[in-house]
Amino acid sequence: MKKPLLSVVITVYNEEENIKPLLEATYEALKEIDYEVLLVEDGATDNTVAEVKKYANDRTKLIIFNKNYGQTTALAAGIDMAQGIYIATMDGDLQNDPTDIPGMLKKAMDEEWDVVAGKRANRKDGFVLRKFPSKIANYIIRHSTKVYLNDYGCSLRVYKAEIAQNMGLYGELHRFIPVLAKLEGASMTEVDVKHHPRIHGTSKYGLSRTFKVMADLILMLFFQKYFQRPIHIFGTLGLLSFGVGVLINLYLLVLKIFGEDIWGRPILLLGFIFLLGGIQLITTGIIAEIIIRTYFESQEKKTYKIKSVYQGAVKE
Template sequence: MFLSVVIPVMNEEGNIALLTSRIAEALAGIEHEVIFVDDGSSDRTVAEIEAYGSPVTRVLVLNRNYGQTTAMAAGIDAAEGELIVMLDGDMQNDPRDIPLMIQCMQEGNWDVVAGIRAKRQDGFLLRKVPSKIANWLIRRSTGVHMKDYGCTLKLFRSDVAKSLGLYGELHRYIPVLASMYGARMTQMEVRHHSRHAGVSKYGLGRTFKVASDLMLMLFFQKYGQRPMHLFGGSGLALFLVGVLINLYLLVEKIMVGSIGGRPLLFVGVLLTFTGIQLITTGFMADLIMRTYYESQNKKPYNIKKQILVQPRA
């Protein structure tokens, strides 16, 4: 299989007929499969896919709503294509951009081609402004300079997509995960349309999820394989500051007298115990990290290719 199209859907019955038609037109002549992942729909989404899908269509019906990230992961796990493209089920992404992305990937030998929504057809205050702020914050924090993290339309080589490790709400951070894998990425502008039917599942409440996931992403990116460097370093610094404060107060106690009512005493004790706690957390996190890799026979690295050098004649 050359191409797998993965489409997470939830209550998108009004979009399925047109979406399947557009995909068939756009990918005519390209060997492909279409994998719909139904993320707990309560309407006729699955029935519409069965009615309008082609022989290359599969439907993965999840037993409940898990969220877009988990639905993407399920589709990627099931994909058999050499290339995997992610597509929204609300008709805002245009399937006609997929062949252009394939061409871009092949010409530049890229591992990931990410879409940039040109002339984005979304509300300004509730969608565009929060998205711009989130994109800026992620770029500055992670050092991965992608213009539009929120665009679902992305094309991957299969090995990259299957190594992303998508959990929780991390689909917005796919470029960061791909960068951690060592993927070569580029961007290109893609078309963006107004929603054809149905209701958007996005809102301002997602801002807090994005912020909390960003902290997790920064931890993965910088300390995922060496958590002791974060917890141990900061814990040791706090512990030493606390010890110095307590030594100073001990000398003052000997020379001056009572220090029981001084706030500095509580600060010193607090810093000392906090430092010990962080160091202990570092030990535990390091043990968990080792268990994660060793229990599943995982490696903390990925080999891109192996070259056998032939002896000279």
């Protein structure tokens, strides 16, 4: 079977009111392109599935999860099933504009970019709950990972399929997709894209995600710098910890020599608890992440289960 030029992966979760305008806008924007659309329904509790089946054309597949797994897993499923030479990703909330996709695809093809990322030039979100936390997160990610994009939160991107399908999406790493792509050796650029205010439904994001992003950033920095040489981080921490322990013991030894009682000092016990506990928690988290990746990739297992796949019908 001939591969389409472009696969568009759209994640949807409780977006029933957005489905009709989303599909109509997408089909209109891509009418000059050989495309397929893959909608990944991430365990919706409303009529999203029924709406997709009502308005999907013959180039559209609906991937239905048996429960809610999260955006990263939904993206991974869509990317895994995509047949296109290039893969575009976007949200299903109508805030991304599919009319930007043809221009991004042309730029990727003409200039031979592996990834063309969207940058929301005039973002239509609230400042306190969305824009401000996003600016802080983007700044931290940009300068700590050295992957210099302005908008890590924009889901609208176009990839070469071989890059997208080898990134290894797990957990909640969709914000770090550019970093994962860079680890695959991808060349990337960024272009301004349109952004619309949300009309229907409610946002699934908030300030609580900031802590998750920071935790995932630690993991990304580990993958960037220490994945092939973990002894460099664990050995350094171990030596530092050992050195501090030696200094403390020497200090206590001196106090003991001069006749002071050193047993049961609260600050000493508290320091050891916090130091050793912090190192143990961070180390356990990273090791657990590696074990999970090894478990899935070595056995070619997926992190999701698909209940069914629906193929859209030809419209008369």
